Amino acid sequence: MSRRVIIDTDTAGDDSMAILMAALADSIDVEALTIVAGNVEFDYEVENAKYTLEVADATDIPVYEGARKPLVKDHEHADQVHGEGGLGGNLFPETGIPSADQHGANAIVERVRESPGEITLVCIGPLTNIALALRLEPNLNELVDEVWVMGGAVNTLGNDTPSAEFNFWVDPEAASVVVDELDVTLVDWDLSLRQGRFDAEMLAEIEAAETKYADFFTTISERAREFAREQYGEVSTTQPDSLAMACVLEPELITESNEYYVDVDEREGMTRGYSLVDERGVTDNEPNANIVETIDEEVFETMFLDMMQYGNPERSL
Numbered sequence: 001m002s003r004r005v006i007i008d009t010d011t012a013g014d015d016s017m018a019i020l021m022a023a024l025a026d027s028i029d030v031e032a033l034t035i036v037a038g039n040v041e042f043d044y045e046v047e048n049a050k051y052t053l054e055v056a057d058a059t060d061i062p063v064y065e066g067a068r069k070p071l072v073k074d075h076e077h078a079d080q081v082h083g084e085g086g087l088g089g090n091l092f093p094e095t096g097i098p099s100a101d102q103h104g105a106n107a108i109v110e111r112v113r114e115s116p117g118e119i120t121l122v123c124i125g126p127l128t129n130i131a132l133a134l135r136l137e138p139n140l141n142e143l144v145d146e147v148w149v150m151g152g153a154v155n156t157l158g159n160d161t162p163s164a165e166f167n168f169w170v171d172p173e174a175a176s177v178v179v180d181e182l183d184v185t186l187v188d189w190d191l192s193l194r195q196g197r198f199d200a201e202m203l204a205e206i207e208a209a210e211t212k213y214a215d216f217f218t219t220i221s222e223r224a225r226e227f228a229r230e231q232y233g234e235v236s237t238t239q240p241d242s243l244a245m246a247c248v249l250e251p252e253l254i255t256e257s258n259e260y261y262v263d264v265d266e267r268e269g270m271t272r273g274y275s276l277v278d279e280r281g282v283t284d285n286e287p288n289a290n291i292v293e294t295i296d297e298e299v300f301e302t303m304f305l306d307m308m309q310y311g312n313p314e315r316s317l
Contacts (some may be wrong), residue, residue: 002026002027002028002029003027003028003029003120003145003248004028004029004031004115004118004119004120004145005022005028005029005030005031005119005120005121005122005248006021006030006031006032006033006034006107006108006111006119006120006121006122007022007030007032007034007122007124007302008033008034008036008066008104008108008121008122008123008124008125008127009033009034009035009045009049009124009125009128009241010035010038010039010040010045010124010125010126010167010170011033011035011039011045011048011049011052011086012038012040012045012048012078012081012082012086012087012127012220013081013082013086013087013088013220013221014224014238014239014240014241014242015039015049015124015125015224015241016049016051016052016087016216016220016236017050017217017220017239017241017242017304018104018122018124018241018242018244019033019049019052019053019056020052020055020056020213020216020307021242021245021246021249021303021304021307021313022122022245022248022249023052023053023056023058023061023312024056024213024307024311024312024313025249025312025314026312027249027250027314028064028120028249029033030058030061030109031061031108031119031221032061032062032063032064032100032108032111033049033053033061033062033063033064034063034064034104034105034107034108034129035049035063035065035066035104036055036066036067036104036126036127036128036129037067037068037069037070037075037126037128037170037171038075038077038078038125038126038166038167038170038242039077039078039081039082039086039166040078040084040085040086041077041085041279042065042068042180044085044086044092045086045191046063046099047092047093047095048085048086048087048093049063049248050063050093050095050097051087051091051093052258053097054093054095054097054240055212055216059097062100063097063098063099063100064099064102064103064104064107065099065103065104066103066104066105066128066129066132067104067105067128067132068193069128070126070128070170070173070174071128071131071171071173071174071183072171072173072266073130073171073172073173073268073272075126075169075170075171077173078160078166080227081223081224081227082223082224083222083224083299086220087175087219087220088219088220088221088222088223088224088305089222089223090222091175091219091220092217097164097235103130104129104152105129105130105136106136107307108121108129108130108133109136109137109140112137112140112143112225113134113137113143114120114146115129116142117143117144117145117299118141118145119144119145120144120145120146120148120248121144121145121146121147121148122148122244122245122248123148123149123150123151123178124125124150124167124240124241124244124245125167125233126151126167126168126170126171126174126175127149127151127167127168127171127174127175127177127178128170128171128174130147130174130176130178130182131173131177131178134177134181140181140182141181141182141183144182146183146185147178147182147183147184147185148184148185148244148247148248149167149178149179149185149186149187150167150188150189150190150240150241150244151165151167151168151175151186151187151189151275152165152167152168152173152175152186152189152262152264152275152277153165153168153188153189153190153275154186154188154190154191154275154279154291155277155279156189156190156193158189158273158274159238159292160187160273161270161272161273162270163270163271163272163274164265164271164272164273164274164275165188165189165272165273165275166178168264168273168274168275169272169273170273172264172265172272172273173266175264175273175275175293176263176264176266179262179263179264179288179289180263180288183288183289183290184288184289185247185257185289185290185291185292186262186273186289186290186291186292187240187243187247187280187292188291188292189240191240191243191292191293191294191295192238192240192243193238193241193290195243195294195295195297195300196238196239196240196242196243196295197236197237197238197239198237198238198239198301198304199234199235199236200234200235200236202305203221203225203235203236203237204299206218206304206305206308209305209308209309211308211309211311213307213308213309213311214309215230217308221237223236224237225237231259236284239304242294242304243300245290246295246300246303246304246313247295249303249313249314250299250303250314250317252296252299253295253296253299253300253303254294254295255294255295256292256293256295257290257291257292257293258290258291258293258295259287259288259289259290259291260277260278260279260287260289260291261276261277261278261281261283261285261286261287261288261289262275262276262277262278262288262289262291263275263276263285264276277289277291287308299317302316303316303317
């Protein structure tokens with residue numbers, strides 16, 4: 001049987017690649033997408049998700065609109081990374097596909113209650129919807145199969161501020177609740193920098209594929225590639241969300257993971273969204289999260305190229 005997955009997303013560039021990867025994979029069944037405030041204006045995120053499903057020929061997957069703002073704090077969008085609208089700055093889809101009727105958090109709770117222990121949550125945006133789902137269903141941890149989170153920066157500089165990764169920075173209150181109350185596997189920003197970055201050679205190989213998937217990637221990553229040139233002086237993109245999804249699809253991709261105590265700084269100011277990861281056990285707190293520390297880069301790149309070239313990220317597995 002295929003694994004059943006709900007993807008919670010603030011759909012911009014790399015979120016789209018994660019959704020595409022899941023929708024094209026045979027080993028999982030995407031039950032729904034739930035949209036959360038994050039990368040760009042909320043209505044753009046909704047259309048971006050629906051358009052990605054169109055590219056994957058998977059418009060039967062329902063899209064639920066969730067939280068339009070974080071639990072407590074205001075946030076700024078990441079247009080400077082993903083471009084206006086979130087898909088590179090030049091693509092503004094209008095699919096005409098209606099959203100499903102429920103709020104995203106309610107949809108999550110209803111589905112896990114109907115199928116306890118069968119649904120995995122893959123969270124690739126801020127964690128507002130998941131925190132709301134926890135308030136609706138305090139036994140969420142017992143009802144889900146697994147919870148995967150792309151978020152945090154494990155003892156490294158963040159990508160939004162020096163202290164914080166964007167998803168945790170947007171809604172630190174939600175992130176704190178989720179890592180405290182759910183058994184989370186965390187794929188963090190540092191792992192993406194170290195082992196989820198595509199260089200110029202990889203990007204050229206993708207572009208040469210000349211498929212609708214490769215064309216989609218090239219379009220939506222345009223602004224991200226410009227941002228990398230401006231910030232780092234190199235041609236590259238980071239793929240945190242698709243890396244997280246690849247780990248869900250192929251657990252053997254993970255070569256090392258360990259359990260640590262994790263907490264998130266909710267305070268406003270310079271350390272907002274900071275993810276404390278107690279790698280040395282100095283706090284005496286029990287571990288509450290599984291951290292993916294290393295992956296097989298060659299397998300990840302092969303999965304991504306197979307998706308771009310053949311529409312099947314599991315072709316070579």
